Amino acid sequence: MRPRRERVKFRQFLSEIRTELKRVAWPSRQETTTFTAVTLITAGFVTLYTFVLDLTLKQGVLKLLELR
Numbered sequence: 001m002r003p004r005r006e007r008v009k010f011r012q013f014l015s016e017i018r019t020e021l022k023r024v025a026w027p028s029r030q031e032t033t034t035f036t037a038v039t040l041i042t043a044g045f046v047t048l049y050t051f052v053l054d055l056t057l058k059q060g061v062l063k064l065l066e067l068r
Helices: 004-023 029-067
Strands: none
Touching: none
16 A cells, blocks of 8 residues: 555645646537537548659659669
8 A cells, every 4th residue: 555645645646637627728519519520631641642742653663663
């Protein structure tokens, strides 16, 4: 078993965490939805850009290898 002093410190730690979390300015549901949509759309564009770039570079390398 842990000494009593350590248990008290742990409980105090949890209490302080709870107090700090009450002070946090959490985003609203609307803000969360908007931020999520922006993140997913941005990830989609980056994925599409990477795919097109990869396809283009692959075709370029294949053309270079055919020249030999």
